[in-house]
Amino acid sequence: MRLYQMQDSGNCYKPRLLAHLLGLKLELVDVDILKGESRTADFLAKNLNGRTPTLELDDGQFLAESDAMLFYLAQGTSFWPDDTLARAQVLQWMFFEQYSHEPYIAVARFWNVIAPECPPSMQSRFPEWHQKGYAALDVMEKHLNGKHYFVGDTYTIADIALYAYTHKAEDGDFDLGSYPNIRNWLARIAAHPKHITMEDRNI
């Protein structure tokens, strides 16, 4: 399988991390979204929405959306639970991540460290991103109380989806000092013997 990706994107890190945990090989093809490489006619033929990551399957079909890739790769593994309600809860946290978490925590990081020549219209949004991003962290902190992982107390793709940008939240000037449950959970994820970092390309 081939992953069209940006190395420092949390969304692109998600399928890389899961693939490594599962011992799957992914060929990495770097796409520089800052240079418009995800908006060329060639790329839009792979993904109409012009986004990374985009996964090319071995039969030449394409899959978009990082969390749909996690679902696809996790089938038949312990990262996707057996129970129907647990599966729905995994998806609940993945939709939470894309709707209530990523648009604030990842976006603040993007304009802070990936594209720091932030236009004034974006700079004015940092207070809103921090308010809503901290609200998402509050939800996570409360939920993790007494738990090792987000669903069923085993490592699932819900954890991978939320780990991707939470462990880089400080890049967006979020302070995790008052979130001990989150910090313990982040350390637990990073301690997995087959863990790789966002910077790692050796998959």
Place this chain on the structure above:
Amino acid sequence: MRLYQMQDSGNCYKPRLLAHLLGLKLELVDVDILKGESRTADFLAKNLNGRTPTLELDDGQFLAESDAMLFYLAQGTSFWPDDTLARAQVLQWMFFEQYSHEPYIAVARFWNVIAPECPPSMQSRFPEWHQKGYAALDVMEKHLNGKHYFVGDTYTIADIALYAYTHKAEDGDFDLGSYPNIRNWLARIAAHPKHITMEDRNI
């Protein structure tokens, strides 16, 4: 099952519509988010994120996120396909809806018709919502070319997720005049013999 909901929310309409298509009964409990009813201690005990819809299962457990509810209710029915890649594609469109569609098309509608006393900071965002909302409609229009439904040419929960706010896009001053594939698809969904409208409470 009991659905904590707002009648005119597209996200709350999703599980109502699927439940009716499947002949499932849902007890509706109205929660007025404009009056802060989703932020009370009592409600936060049901859903830490303080959002509608929230689904209470018959055993007293709760499930959040409209698209996770669609997944849960659709198990074992034709609205959730059998094939793994088709399932991933259904989820791809559901994540697309929550990330690239709802934050613009639903939010423009919200400030236009649900809470029209829109603060100036929100009013200034309509051009961005329209630009990004039309980009989402462009993706849908291209994808639907030659197709009856979003995945595998059968009616799935991807269609329900996208129908919920697309069929109300005009409430946010989106013009669907130049989107014939979308208009035909909307008409196809509404023509299902067990279809109910967003206004219908008789489920």
